[in-house]
Amino acid sequence: MKRFAFVAAFILTAVAVSAPSSAQPQSDRLILAMALEPPHLDPTAGAAGAIDEILYANVFEGLTRVLANGAVAPALATSWTIAEDDLSATFMLREGVTFHDGSPFNAEVAKFALDRARADGAENAQPQLFAAIEDVVVDGPLQLTIRLSRPDGDLPYALAWGDAVMVHPDSAEANKQTPVGTGPFKFERWRRGDRVVLVRSDTYWGEKPALNTVEFAFIADPTVALAALLAGDVHAFPTFPTPESLPILEANTDYTVSIGTTEGETILAINSRKAPFDDIRVRRAISAAIDRQAVIDGAMYGTATPIGAHVPPHDPGYIDVTAVNAYDPSKAMALLEEAQVADLSVEIALPPPAYARRSGEIIAAQLREVGIDASVRPVEWAEWLSKVFRGKEFDLTIVAHTEPADVGIYARPDYYFATKDQVLKDALAALETEGDPNARMELLKTVQTRMADDAVNAFLFQLPKIGVWDARLTGLWQNAPLQANDVTGVSWSE
């Protein structure tokens, strides 16, 4: 008899514990879900976008920052002036800023942070941001001059990246585990594999955020992502992993579905160092064999915008060059015949994200339609980085280049894809130093036309930022000018 009493007790307990699972949201608490967990929490020492998605603007701030609309704005620097000769910039720093551990922020700290980020052998993932910096000089407690080896029109923008945020000499080394910044939220705890919790900082210099607690929960499984949202376990999924689930969420008025832009140009990169991809006709044939709209419909469920070059459609300098390599299977076959490559067999290396794996299956089928024997090979990121990206052992690969304003990669001689087009190279070189906005616009147009014309890569689509959140939430970013979840302006409305 005892046994059955035990069974009954257990069942009652089970019912009791499972009942209150979707608690009413508290007005100052936000649970925000992310697909990937960061390896550590120091934005200045790693490439993982997930680091910035937790810490950028929330915990760490730079001298400048990027706003939701992509504009560069003052942050820990209140203003700056560029010298006449374009070879130095002077920054006035904000007064009364302290780190979460109480250490003050000043010009010495700023110099330390910049020197640390740009040092030889530093773990910084974006050394090109600091490439033009000659040295950093402290002019006074709150004044700093950055001297440049060449004009760099993008300096205020470069300093707004998560890789250039301000860290204190006393806490910098421990930031990977216990990040200490100057932002409106301070780090509370990190339960690995589960979530990072931030709480409001009482010592913040600026306007205090409405939220008191923000939890970043890691939900790697796409099915759980949808279920967790529907069950109310999480309030927001700013980068929702499964576009196929959107119809259900859009039909439900409890949720806001927002399809915004990112800086992620998704391309089918072509290894033009290798025959027969060094033949422009083969590259053009590959581009013409791809039906971008079918790829977008099949892989992204229609949520993405097609691109014809490596510049996002929301960029002021964007021009539509998708027609240059429009879908034309007969043209593709004719080009292949002209190039005399019969029985061309190619392998498409596919890194883990769903956009790559899904697009890959569709593109392989489209290439087979024009007589190219295409196969796919799924790879993990580690192998992709070592074999494809550094080893350049690949035919084709699909990846989204998520860094903002990154056309410069087409000028790198040792990059995993490369162009021989001299006009393109010259335009890119000129863009590097050109300060005049109109001239930059013209150069960017040339760049896009030449990229499409040379068919450096097959340009597929701009990765969308699919955000889904509780309809009562306001203030989440619609677009992603950089990978970040700035929650400082988020609040619950009734």
Next chain:
Amino acid sequence: MRLWWSALVLAVLLIGALVAAFWTPHAIDGVAIANRFASPSRQFPLGTDQYGRDTLSMLMAGGATSLGVAAAATIIGVGAGSVLGLMGVAFGGLGDGAVMRISDVVFAFPALIVAALLATAFGPGSINAVIAIGIFNIPVFARLSAASARRYFQLEFADAARLAGKSEVRIAAEHVAPNIAPIIATQAATQFAVAILAEAGLSYVGLGAQPPQVSWGRMLAESQTLVPIAPQLAIWPGIAITISVFAVTAFGETLRVRLDPRRTFEA
């Protein structure tokens, strides 16, 4: 009765898989986005999937992989395991002890962990799934064949064979092996069922079949985010796995009863 229907289902599954290795009603390497999520029709009896491919053809091709991997892994287990177990007993003493100890060691590695290690070293794939499940099957058959073989080596016919000058290895091959074959066969059916489930689990977590290869586990994994809009895509492979495992196990159970009436322990 049970023998007949389970054998029939099993035959249909195996023939379907065998056919699919060479031919499917529709091509499975083409995509037709415009025709995705189609309802069942005369042309597509089970409808189409998220890429507009015929679900029936996908199920058949998936069965070829899933059942093929499971069968290969079982054969590895039966082959290597029975030989090891028999030889261990034939050589007796140290040989027996060594085989049993190694079996204990290997048995502590679940197939999933072996697959994870293989995938880390060589990348995931069906071959690695076969090896992982096969490795895990070896100690099962080694233990079983040794346990069943021991008493036969002590029976009169073994002594007679020894007097006739036959070696222990020959006795094992000529006299013991035929006697333990029924037990091995019934266990093979059980392990085949286990292997089907293992393959599904491995492919589901990404350690088994890789695109463009289709398998039931991969179909489950790929369709799970589609459950709210196209539940049939997740339900079909689930049913295929369940029916296969059910039929194989039922067949094995019937065999067990028929071939070895003394073993009533589980019947």
Next chain:
Amino acid sequence: MWRLKAFLKRVGVLAATLIGASLLIFLAMNVLPGDPAEVLLGMNASPEAIASLRAEMGLDRSLPLQFADFVGRALVGDFGVSATYGVPVIDLLAERASVSVPLAVLSVVLSVMFALPAGLYAATRRGRPADRAVEIGAQVGLSIPNVWLGLMLVFVFAVTLKIAPAGGFPGWGAGVLPALGALLLPAVSLAAPQAAILTRIVRAAVAEAMDEDYVALARAKGLSHAQAVRRHALANAWSPIVTIIGLQFGFLVAGAIVIETVFSLPGLGRLLFQGVAQRDLAVVQGVVLVLVATVIVVNSLCDAVADWRDPRRRAAIPPLASP
């Protein structure tokens, strides 16, 4: 004396297994493509930065040296530092075990609690429709892939009925009840095949015992049929149950790895996959060692317990199984 010897033998086998296992794992980890340092720093990092991180992580030493170092440290519970998280692996293991161990225990408890009454019920109605129903039910339970069961449970209980969380783990800090609630659906998915196997074992053991003379004797002494069954037949079922739990423990561990993925639980299985994907050698080695060691220890323990309960039991129970 004999007992001590047997005990020492078991311990010796355990130690040898662990060393063999760690060597296999170590070798597997060192022929793989991909460099953990590179993964951490991403696409724009300089070669110097990668080299300095490699040195920091100890990846520039010779293989035998790395292995000897690993074994030596493992003996004192030091599994190294996770390359991705930058914290000691032992801390990660402890953190994750606080999810995986309760999950495993809960599913064993659930499966026994289901199997005992179901097996008993079937055994007392042998050959009747109820018995057949239990048998078919057990067969179906064994045939359903637990991944699929997990998915279906999520959509029924979490998405449609909204009475259970869909996945994730609030942590024991959030209270015992919410934590148990998060483990309930995963434990049910994991318990289903175990419950099916155990039901059949209980049914067979009880049925066998009921045929024995002592049950008839007990009835003759005036005990009711139900009492006789409970006192004697059920007692007979414990030994095979313990044996099967021991034999099945490896499957439970493997199943838990998959189920943790389905439900996004931060357990040891998820840690293993993260380690594999990130090429985090220390983590993979640590997790596999811990899982394999647990399987061996539980196996031996169940074996010893079953031996003690019923020394005659050597009726070679074949490893019925689900992955």
